[in-house]
Amino acid sequence: MSDRVVVTGATGFVGSHVAAALAAAGWTVHALVRPESSLATLEARGADVVVHRCAGGPALRDAIASAAPRLVVHLASLFLAEHRPEQVAPLIDANVRYGAEVLEAATAAGCRRVLNTGTTWQHHEGRAHEPVALYAATKTAFEAILAYYVSAEGLAALTLELPDTYGPGDPRGKLVAALRARAGTADALALSPGAQRVDLLHVDDAYAGFLVAADRLCAASGGGHARFRLSGGAPRSLREVVAAAERAFGAPIPVSWGARPYRRREVMEPATVTPLLPGWSPRLTLEAGLATL
Numbered sequence: 001m002s003d004r005v006v007v008t009g010a011t012g013f014v015g016s017h018v019a020a021a022l023a024a025a026g027w028t029v030h031a032l033v034r035p036e037s038s039l040a041t042l043e044a045r046g047a048d049v050v051v052h053r054c055a056g057g058p059a060l061r062d063a064i065a066s067a068a069p070r071l072v073v074h075l076a077s078l079f080l081a082e083h084r085p086e087q088v089a090p091l092i093d094a095n096v097r098y099g100a101e102v103l104e105a106a107t108a109a110g111c112r113r114v115l116n117t118g119t120t121w122q123h124h125e126g127r128a129h130e131p132v133a134l135y136a137a138t139k140t141a142f143e144a145i146l147a148y149y150v151s152a153e154g155l156a157a158l159t160l161e162l163p164d165t166y167g168p169g170d171p172r173g174k175l176v177a178a179l180r181a182r183a184g185t186a187d188a189l190a191l192s193p194g195a196q197r198v199d200l201l202h203v204d205d206a207y208a209g210f211l212v213a214a215d216r217l218c219a220a221s222g223g224g225h226a227r228f229r230l231s232g233g234a235p236r237s238l239r240e241v242v243a244a245a246e247r248a249f250g251a252p253i254p255v256s257w258g259a260r261p262y263r264r265r266e267v268m269e270p271a272t273v274t275p276l277l278p279g280w281s282p283r284l285t286l287e288a289g290l291a292t293l
Helices: 013-024 057-067 085-108 134-153 175-182 203-219 238-249 286-290
Strands: 004-008 028-033 049-053 071-074 113-119 156-162 164-166 189-191 200-202 224-229 255-257
Touching: 004 013, 004 057, 004 085, 013 028, 013 049, 013 203, 028 057, 049 057, 057 085, 071 085, 071 203, 085 113, 085 134, 113 134, 113 203, 134 156, 134 224, 156 203, 164 175, 164 203, 175 189, 175 238, 200 203, 200 286, 238 286
Parallel strands: 004 028, 004 071, 028 049, 071 113, 113 156, 156 224, 164 200, 189 255
Antiparallel strands: none
């Protein structure tokens, strides 16, 4: 049986770790990469990966056909916490259109297993179907398209919802990386009042979750769509995260609390409506994860 896997989003921070972990686990990894994307993050993982540069259309279909995968792992996405009018089209293109083309090409190539990446932001205030932002709405829209292929083509699909992720060498400028950069400096970081509780998942635990999910999906005997989530453990308030970072980094972190107002639909409590992935649990506490930076 083929152990070939197609990975989208492999040039991203989480995606590059997942691609490398799959290669280390014995998969032949084919990465779909946009023509303009840098391979630096992926190459930094040192994994043996077959790269296909394609934005969509016939080139994408040819790439997936040549890969002949047993499994597709779909991580490619555009994340925007809040969008501007001119960003509507790029969000839909990246998070809906591109994924739909991947599904069409995968089914044409005979692949019947898809591991999709969702977000806990699809559940505003803990509701099952209430996206926090347009970004999350496009992820939910893609799941409707995935449901069609599950029904019409007999796919076995699994959507793995992620909270915020962090880890060494994260180039995205997100919360933990920003805290690390400010530690021991006089450069204050503008943050909200800090009462929201956040769920932070170390990238090592994230890619471990994808391996468990891939094994589960490949062991499935029929079609259908399962949904699970990953979590870093007990959520912490933003103020508690900053205090933990100061202890881990051994230096004060200048923060201007309240300099940034809460977003219009700020997530004050991480959603837990989706069950945790069976057979997986986070290995790193926040303190242990921060110590890796």
